[in-house]
Amino acid sequence: RRGCAPSAMGRGSQVSIIRDKISNLRSGSCSSEVFDEIVSASSAAFESESPQRCSDAVSLFCMALMKAALIAIRSPSVASAVAMLLALLRSPREECRRAALDAAARNLDGVQLLRAVLRGMGGADPCRHWQAASNSLLALHLILSCCGKAPTERLRSAGGVPLVLEVWRLGG
Numbered sequence: 347r348r349g350c351a352p353s354a355m356g357r358g359s360q361v362s363i364i365r366d367k368i369s370n371l372r373s374g375s376c377s378s379e380v381f382d383e384i385v386s387a388s389s390a391a392f393e394s395e396s397p398q399r400c401s402d403a404v405s406l407f408c409m410a411l412m413k414a415a416l417i418a419i420r421s422p423s424v425a426s427a428v429a430m431l432l433a434l435l436r437s438p439r440e441e442c443r444r445a446a447l448d449a450a451a452r453n454l455d456g457v458q459l460l461r462a463v464l465r466g467m468g469g470a471d472p473c474r475h476w477q478a479a480s481n482s483l484l485a486l487h488l489i490l491s492c493c494g495k496a497p498t499e500r501l502r503s504a505g506g507v508p509l510v511l512e513v514w515r516l517g518g
Contacts, residue, residue: 378421388430397445408453425468451493460509
């Protein structure tokens with residue numbers, strides 16, 4: 347049975363620990379180390395093919411992005427976390443993909459994601475930065491195209507269209 351390997355035991359507590367850590371942070375104080383932990387949890391969720399774990403991992407990313415410090419946004423850790431977010435949203439298992447998309451539609455602030463891209467997501471390395479930007483835009487596209495009109499309307503009403511144009515103008 348998938349997800350029952352000894353190495354997977356205790357992963358639920360890993361998610362709880364990360365969630366508690368993020369919940370106790372002030373806005374703008376989430377570090378790159380938290381994103382490293384999210385990458386680890388996301389990787390374990392992807393490998394387990396558990397819809398609940400995929401949903402939890404996406405929710406952790408969304409929570410952390412809302413409280414991310416600028417230095418964390420510009421770190422390679424965020425680029426890795428966005429890559430894992432995209433992997434979860436494109437999971438080969440339908441139940442996991444649906445759970446991840448639903449969690450992202452509920453929890454991801456598209457405007458915050460676009461602002462993170464404009465603030466230099468992924469760091470100074472141009473390849474990493476534009477890969478993170480590309481992954482972010484693709485993730486946002488998947489969410490907006492698969493989850494009905496509510497996420498699209500939220501993004502539009504929150505001023506997301508000018509941000510998309512700004513990302514496009516900058517070459518993202």
